[in-house]
Amino acid sequence: MKTILIPTDFSDNAWNAICYALEFFKEETAKFYLLHTYTPVFYRMDYLIGGPAYSAIPDIKVDVSLAGLERTLKDIKKQFPNPNHSFETVSAFNTLTDEINELTDEKNIDLVVMGTKGATGAKQLFLGSNAVFVIRKAKIPVLAIPESSKFTKMENILFPTDYWSKYKIKELRSLIEIAEEYMAKITVLHVKELPENDLTDKQEQNKKHLKNCLKEVPYQFTEIQGKLMPDAILEHIEDHDFQLLAMMNKEHSFFERLLIKQNVDQIGFHVKIPFLIIRDTSEVTN
Structure with missing residues (x-):
């Protein structure tokens, strides 16, 4: 229960x-x-x-x-x-x-x-x-x-990541359970802010680890280039049919950049879908 x-x-x-x-x-x-x-x-x-x-x-x-x-x-x-x-x-x-x-x-x-x-x-x-x-x-x-969000069937979930953390499977469990319950697809989004920012070996390992964690649910990996992480997330939500935004929350992470904006014009619009915030206690790998 x-x-x-x-x-x-x-x-x-x-x-x-x-x-x-x-x-x-x-x-x-x-x-x-x-x-x-x-x-x-x-x-x-x-x-x-x-x-x-x-x-x-x-x-x-x-x-x-x-x-x-x-x-x-x-x-x-x-x-x-x-x-x-x-x-x-x-x-x-x-x-x-x-x-x-x-x-x-x-x-x-x-x-x-x-x-x-x-x-x-x-x-x-x-x-x-x-x-x-x-x-x-x-x-x-x-x-x-x-405040404007009403329940609709969960079909598509957006999960942004920078691949710097090797996520703990127990902390991903709430996200995976939602995907299993609704047979929803998880879209893993990585934003490549600069063209030269290729994934490091550690990031590639963490990406492989994440794929293994999500193996029991439908998922896809996608990448956006040339945009800042917070802006790219908000725009991707606006342009696609997602019912849930899921994010890992680590202190001083990109989530905090998304969370707080000093000027409403920098956001451009407000997130209108529910979002699941999961505490991330994993170590950041370099």
Whole structure:
């Protein structure tokens, strides 16, 4: 049974991510944890011992959190009745990222699914700030659902790589399982930013290793030349019919270049498909 954690702030964007997740795992036995976190605008003395849950002093944020989770669960059961799915609500006096990591360990969570918002100003994160912080700190894969994205059958998955890492098969497992479940093809994309940037022997070895990791699912390898990695990824998504973007997240990787843009004009458009971000703990080879 899969265990899925879905953070919510009770917005339309968060509800869209919930709907996507319930459709995505419709045929699987799964337990969903619906999480809402809250922190006070002004700290009281009882927060030092754990907040209202310990002191029994009323706090409006606790009431809002519990009522919102109850309403969300009621809506789910009404709109998405499914005997394969079970639910548990979690209202936590904590920061979102810390609570996600604590629940990951406590509940053995397999995947985080959360909504994202597009950039709305000159200096914005195209994922939305909450998603950025979660992705940076999460110990497990995060499936980010853009606010305009609706569930469609998974047929084509884009997986960009620079071949500098020899990926661990256990960390690729979430991607492979999705491809197996939907019989989807994985397109492995390499961007050759400069004509003289041929693959090194180590990169060729890592490419061969990746092929071996993907041997149980349909896949193809493709290369784009003369463009910067982030721009090439976004353009390739725009030009082809992909239902999912999957990326490995290593600190200071090309993912971070894609993740943060100081000017919305540099992005040109927003990613409109869901994207799976997988923590990469493999060593970089030179």
